Amino acid sequence: MAYSNKVIDHFQNPRNVGTLDKASKSVGTGLVGAPECGDVMRLQIEVDDATGVIRDAKFKTFGCGSAIASSSLATEWLKGKSVDDALKIDNMDIVEELALPPVKIHCSVLAEDAIKAAITDYKKKNGVEVADEATVA
Amino acid sequence: MGVRKIYLDNNATTPCDPRVVETMVPYFFEHHGNAASRNHPFGWEAEEAVDYAREQIAKLINADEKEIIFTSGATESDNLAIKGVYEMYSRKGNHIITVKTEHKAVLDTCNKLEKHGAEITYLDVQADGLINLAELETAIKPNTIMVAVMWANNETGVIQPMKEIGQICEKHGVLFFSDATQAVGKIKTHPRDVGVHLMAFSAHKMYGPKGVGALYVSRKNPRVKVTAQLDGGGHERGMRSGTLNVPGIVGFGKAAEIAMQEMDQDAARLSALRDKLEQAFLHEMEEVYVNGNVAHRMPHVANISFKHVEGEGLMMTFNQEIALSSGSACTSASLEPSYVLVALGLGDDLAHSSLRFSLGRFTKEEDVNYAIEAIKKGVNHMRDISPIWEMYKEGVDLTKIEWAAH
């Protein structure tokens, strides 16, 4: 199976690879997946406490090319979004943008889970109530 | 200058040797006859060519020409051997012993028979991929008709103790079938020497064409028979109907002849290259593991796990230039990691991180040198973006993390 050009681009030039200080109150960290399943994604957001806007986003991913591209794309989309808007990112948006084939849809699900987990972590740290089902990590 | 293309996936299929191609060409047009046409020169020529190929192949495995049945490949040979013996010997028993690391062509055939009343024992392997001989012997029962153990494994290259298995089968009077697809033409595979009664192999794994294979069936001491699985014109002494693939068989024969002459030198050259590749990773990188027994292994194969890196992603760093395989789930339609590596007891995480290198007759030293550098670079890059590599480097015990299973 051949990869789409967008997957290849994100894979070859991943955006926003790295690590934010997970102890910082303005950073939310989402760690999803498991090594046994062949995919682990860590996505972090740094939120401007005053405006609620995501200032920075970083990821590291253990997984296939589509998982890496999905997380790279997610960090691009997150930057500049409000936390509430970020929650609206749907895995199917990622599937569409990257033209992922059906067998790779779960890689995009993982990215959506990672976004939600990072936001949940941020909210928890800052004393905001979170609905239980969003707690993915 | 085009992109460099390095093929290190010879266990999937080998290139057809140009000398083989050359011998095949006349049999498509000039000598296009049907080997079963008894009444004109076109048929005679074809039959003669097939007979000659049969001789070349028989010589390679030190068998009699009459013991070679041509098929469409190892998958068909596996099916014919297992189903054919099961049907032919049904009065003697219904129990077959095989191994969890066999090729799907063997395992799925056994699964199918299980649904039709067969009793199948799937032996475990040890951590090095070898079967436990004592376990094999205790698994044999009065209703056991056959033991099916592959000569060499396609993923790890591990070679089973054929002679010892043959002795156990002989002692208990059961048939011994071996899928030797990965071994024939690359190492010495003489079925009679080790007590193998049926042996499957395929031309496209030994520098011959795709779509042609053979089943060796012992004709004396013991005389083994299989029930045909294809009904028709009764070709191949009634065991496999269907017009023979004459050009394919001619190529298969030539491939066998070349293998016989060049096997030893190929093996010596390739094992040196394989060792160089393996040592480069083991010595210059951390957390690299070789899978399977390294003392009982095909000379051209290495199966290596690069921990904390996922195989498909890793391959994407170099797959425009280097072709190889991974045991990672992400490369398989089922999203399960390699069942062969899992049977060796590898954690799923190591199975996901594995690459299979299989060198071949046309692999050059510079290809291996290039691959070493490209793969080291790829692994380092993937580790830089791997969260679990970061945790490992920070001393986090990954087994203590509560991962969200999904």
Ligand SMILES: Cc1ncc(COP(=O)(O)O)c(C=O)c1O
């Ligand atoms: C061990 C083994 N058995 C059987 C097969 C199937 O061979 P063929 O492609 O000739 O059907 C293969 C090749 O994939 C193999 O490696």
Ligand code: FES
């Ligand atoms: S991470 Fe396994 S298929 Fe994408």
